[in-house]
Amino acid sequence: MSKILEVRQLVKEFSKGSKTIRAVDDVSFDVCSGECLGLVGESGSGKSTIAKMITALESPDAGGIFLDGKGITGLKGREQRAVYKDIQMVFQTPTDSFNPRLKLGDGIMEGMINHGISRPEARKKMLETLKICGLSQEYADRYPHQVSGGECQRASIARAIVVNPKLLICDEATSALDVTVQAQIVELMRQLKSENHMAYLMICHDLALVQQLCDRLLVMYQGKIVETGTPDEIIMHPREDYTKRLIDSVF
Amino acid sequence: MELILKKIEVFQSQKKTRKQVQIKLYFFLALVLMLLLVSACAAIIVPYDPYAQDLSIALQAPSSEHLMGTDRYGRDMLSRVIMGGQTTIFSALLLVMIITVFGTLVGVFCGYSGGKTDAFIMRVSDVFLAFPGMVFAIAVAGVLGGGIINAVVALACISWPKYSRLARSQVLSVKSMPYVSAAKLSGSGPGKVVFKHILPNIVGPILVTATLDIGTMMMELAGLSFLGLGAMPPIAEWGSMMSNGRSMLQTAPWVILAPGLAIFVTVMLFNLLGDTVRDALDPKIK
Numbered sequence: 001m002s003k004i005l006e007v008r009q010l011v012k013e014f015s016k017g018s019k020t021i022r023a024v025d026d027v028s029f030d031v032c033s034g035e036c037l038g039l040v041g042e043s044g045s046g047k048s049t050i051a052k053m054i055t056a057l058e059s060p061d062a063g064g065i066f067l068d069g070k071g072i073t074g075l076k077g078r079e080q081r082a083v084y085k086d087i088q089m090v091f092q093t094p095t096d097s098f099n100p101r102l103k104l105g106d107g108i109m110e111g112m113i114n115h116g117i118s119r120p121e122a123r124k125k126m127l128e129t130l131k132i133c134g135l136s137q138e139y140a141d142r143y144p145h146q147v148s149g150g151e152c153q154r155a156s157i158a159r160a161i162v163v164n165p166k167l168l169i170c171d172e173a174t175s176a177l178d179v180t181v182q183a184q185i186v187e188l189m190r191q192l193k194s195e196n197h198m199a200y201l202m203i204c205h206d207l208a209l210v211q212q213l214c215d216r217l218l219v220m221y222q223g224k225i226v227e228t229g230t231p232d233e234i235i236m237h238p239r240e241d242y243t244k245r246l247i248d249s250v251f
Numbered sequence: 252m253e254l255i256l257k258k259i260e261v262f263q264s265q266k267k268t269r270k271q272v273q274i275k276l277y278f279f280l281a282l283v284l285m286l287l288l289v290s291a292c293a294a295i296i297v298p299y300d301p302y303a304q305d306l307s308i309a310l311q312a313p314s315s316e317h318l319m320g321t322d323r324y325g326r327d328m329l330s331r332v333i334m335g336g337q338t339t340i341f342s343a344l345l346l347v348m349i350i351t352v353f354g355t356l357v358g359v360f361c362g363y364s365g366g367k368t369d370a371f372i373m374r375v376s377d378v379f380l381a382f383p384g385m386v387f388a389i390a391v392a393g394v395l396g397g398g399i400i401n402a403v404v405a406l407a408c409i410s411w412p413k414y415s416r417l418a419r420s421q422v423l424s425v426k427s428m429p430y431v432s433a434a435k436l437s438g439s440g441p442g443k444v445v446f447k448h449i450l451p452n453i454v455g456p457i458l459v460t461a462t463l464d465i466g467t468m469m470m471e472l473a474g475l476s477f478l479g480l481g482a483m484p485p486i487a488e489w490g491s492m493m494s495n496g497r498s499m500l501q502t503a504p505w506v507i508l509a510p511g512l513a514i515f516v517t518v519m520l521f522n523l524l525g526d527t528v529r530d531a532l533d534p535k536i537k
Contacts, residue, residue, distance in 0.1 A: 057432050081438040089436055097429035101451045107430075111437035159433070 003069075004166050004199045005031040005054070005087075010063035012049050023049045025223035026063075031167060036193060036200040038214030038231065040207060042246070046223040047203045051171045054201070055089050056080055067167075085115055088160035092172040094152035098144035104152075105130075105140030108159040115163060125162060133158040134188060150181035154188065161192065169201045174209065182209070189213060207250050211235060219243050272530045279524040286517065290336040299327035301334040301487050310503045320505040322496065328509045335487035335510060338399060340517065343469040346403045346410075351461045353407075354414025359453075361415065362422030363445055373419070376412035384409050385474065392480035399472075399488065402481035406471055410464075417460060421453035455532040463525035466518035473514055489514050 012024040024046040031037050039047050052058040054065055056075065065073050072083050088111075091097035098107045105126055112122040127137055133154040144152055153173065160168055170189070174182040186209060193200065193213070204210050210217060211231040219227040219234065221242045227234060238244045289296065299317075305325035313320040319328035357376075361369040379387075391405035425431065426449065434448045473490025475481040482488030484495070489510040496506030 055432075055436055057435065077440070081440070084436050084438045087436075089432075091429040091433065093429055097433050099430045099434070099448050099452070102447075107433070107437075110434065110439065114438035114443075156433075159437070 002033050003030045004033050004067065005201070006064075006066040006069075007050070007054070008064045008066070010050065010053060010065065011061045012046070012053060012058065013061050022223045024053070024060075027220075027223070027225055028063075029218055029225065029228075031199045031201055033166070033199055034197045035216065036202060036214045038202045038204060038210040038217045039220060040204055040210055040217060040246070041220035042205065045220040047220055048171055051089060051169050051201070051203055054167075054169060055087060056083070081114065084111070085163055086166040087169065088163060088165040088167070089169040089171060090153070090156050090160050090173040093176050094149050094156050095144050097156050098152065100144055103141050103143060104147070104155045107144075108140070108155065108162055111159065111163045126158070129158045129162040130155070132161075132192075134184075148181075149177050150184060153177060153181075153185055157185075157188065157192075161196070161198070164196075165198065167199045167201065169203065171203045172205070173202075175204070175206065186212060207231075207235060207247060219246065272527065276524075276527045276531045279520065279527050282520055283524055286336070286520065287340065289333065290340050293333045293337045297327075297330035297333050299330045301326060301330040302485055310499070310506070312503070313505055319509040320503070322492075322506050323499065323503075328505060331487040331492060332489070332509050332513050335489045335492055336513060336517070338482055338486060338488040339469055339473060339490070339514070342399050342403050343465055343472055346406055346468050346472065347461050347465050349403070349407050350411045350464075351414055351457065354411035355418040355457055357411070358415035358418025359422050359445060359450065362419040363426065363441070363449070369419075372415070376415055379409055379412045380416075382409065385471065388471065388475060389478065389480060392475055397480055397483050399476075399482045399486070402472055402475045405475070405480075406468060410468070414457065414460070418453065418457060421456060422449055425449050425452050455529075459525055459529040459532065462528050463522060465521040465525070469514065469518055469521070 007030070008028050010024055010027045011022065014021050014023050023044075027046070027050065029037070039050065041047050049058060053060045053073075056072070060073055063073075064071055067083060067086060072080075075083060098104060105123070108126045108129070109119070109122040112125060113119060117125070123140075127140060130137065130139060135151060135154050135158070139147060139151065139155060147155070153176075157173075173189075174185050177185060189200075190213060192198070200213075202210060202214055214231055217227075217229060217231050217234050218225050219240065219242070221240075226240045227238065227243050234243060235247055238247055303326065307325065308317075308321050309323050309325040311317055311321045311325075313328075317327050317329065319332060321327055322331070357372060361372050387409045388402075388405045391408050392402055395401040395404060431444060431448055434444050439447070472481055473488070473493070476488050476490030477494040479491075479494065482491045484491060492510040493507050493514075496503070496510075499506050
């Protein structure tokens, strides 16, 4: 399998007063095409910071990120925006991830219009994608506060996949939703996974969910990757102490 | 339980509904527009020439002929109050517009870019905020000389930092919202992010502050004029009219009461409009 994303020796530090905290400490991993890679760990273990660095919302202090072999760190303006055609993200809080003054449809179309697709064409594609994500056409003309969290997360997924990215990052995409809605969203993701050849980077702290969806798992603890393997391997035979504790806390 | 339900019901009935707020908003807007229209057409609707002096009818009490009486030069007070509204209201509006636009743009720029430029501009605005406003305005107006335009400039100099601080703090809180990140991920440049995603979401509090400020600014302009640093005589302006009449408060109170009442009513009207605009922009009202 070809590697879509390569992350090499990534480091990010935050300074808090005189103390410096290594949020991400020398992290390296690959994501292959069509693969679903899970990134698990407790809050503050640096999972979201990695997602932010891949999407250039934060800049790394050291290390490199490569998309299809090309370095994508430190890009500016037009070049950076071109990368967003290939990398998309679904956020943790669905309602906050849509501009409250814009209709859902306009939020979904924004990316396509920015990448030079004409408005009527973008609208057609947007409606198609909404349907794939299980929302009817009316949702395009609703505002974020008029729909439920689950519906909003569907729209958010639609916004992410509408530009046909190569890599979709889900940053705790289901943790703000209640259990039944969570199951629906997971079902949608599973369905999308079987239909498209997108690679997924699932950031999650819910081991059960990761087990259902992911092909491979990275366990993070205090900014470092402490264990890798298939979900079954890790959950049944954890090697690291921390992983054992993490699993014990769930089951 | 029943009592609680009853209380909730009472509470809900007290809560303003979207429709009530809208009616109120239209009502105050209509009144303000009427006021603006009267001021704009002042030259046509005044019953007497507000500048024509006739000492034979000086200091007459309000009568059917002169509804608000006359001042010490025999000028009709009603005509002068209407004419004065033009100067006072429109200079206050101009002033508020200048400081809102300028202050907001500076604040948005600072909040969005951050770093050293932000720190520098904010320290500059701290310097402006450190002075008591009116004292600083008197100093600026003193340096620039009298005249209504100079008074506007003086007040603009000291009032913009309020808006830049407000806009900056709003931008800082909105900047980290996921939808701003999502907009960046959609490939929107900084201009689009600021004007399409950030500004529309912070404009509410700024608009409310601006509307409430119209009254305050009107008072400050009138204050400067009262001190002789704003509108120059014989121009009809409420502050300077009050200043001219203050020595006759006991003998001819209408000379000071007429413009005073005008300021009172106008400031209150703009404040009520500001309150209603705030309610109307409140997303929690259904």
